[in-house]
Amino acid sequence: MNIITSVPGGIHTAFATLALIAGGLVLLRRKGTRFHRQAGYLYFVSMWGLVLAGLPMAHNGISAFHWLSAVSAASISLGLLAVLGAKATTDPAKRAGRLYAHYKFMAWSYAGLVAAGASQISARMALSNGGTIGDFWWAVAGGSAAVIAAAIILIRLYDRRAGALYGASPKA
Numbered sequence: 001m002n003i004i005t006s007v008p009g010g011i012h013t014a015f016a017t018l019a020l021i022a023g024g025l026v027l028l029r030r031k032g033t034r035f036h037r038q039a040g041y042l043y044f045v046s047m048w049g050l051v052l053a054g055l056p057m058a059h060n061g062i063s064a065f066h067w068l069s070a071v072s073a074a075s076i077s078l079g080l081l082a083v084l085g086a087k088a089t090t091d092p093a094k095r096a097g098r099l100y101a102h103y104k105f106m107a108w109s110y111a112g113l114v115a116a117g118a119s120q121i122s123a124r125m126a127l128s129n130g131g132t133i134g135d136f137w138w139a140v141a142g143g144s145a146a147v148i149a150a151a152i153i154l155i156r157l158y159d160r161r162a163g164a165l166y167g168a169s170p171k172a
Contacts (some may be wrong), residue, residue, distance in 0.1 A: 012053040012066075016117065023110040031165065040083075040106070047076045047109065065116075072097030072112050098141035099166040111151030118143035 024042040026036060049070045079102050086098035122143035123136050 006057065008053050012050055012057065015046045015049035015053055016113070019050055020117065021112055022046055022111060023106075027107070027110060043106075044080055047072065047113070050113075051134060065100055066172040067114070068112065072109055072116075075105050075109040075112065079109060096166050099164060103166065104155075104163075105164050107155050108151070110114055111155070115144040115147035115151070118147045 021047075022039045024069060026039045026043055029035060029039070051073045054069055082098045082102040086095045086102065089095050089098065101104070119140040120143075122139040126136055126139035
């Protein structure tokens, strides 16, 4: 089975892999450190590379995947703007709110990245085993839904800790 069928597909996959690694390290390691910032910028650049490399892969026009790429681009951009805004303010409450917003945008962007990967893997498995286009869409939906359900649980579990870490209280 050919997994990568074009140069943009190869670039897209390379950036996706780099973003998965950098984003995972950011989530697992201590926040606010030099490593966190460097890996975070690598994640940001990788995500933008992933989004831009995916644009030429629109063989049949704009699809749901392209709209989700736009959501991803907005999320990572707003996450970066939030942390830059936190650095620029001296008001502790505004700083805390912006750092908390940074956490939420970036956590959800990573969840979206993992969901996209899960949908790719499950869809390719469905089609490689003789599945139909209907199987493809069920695989995409199922893979994505499983990851997003796990992300909802994990992000909610971490919300109180993140709120305490950033000095902001998560909204119920």
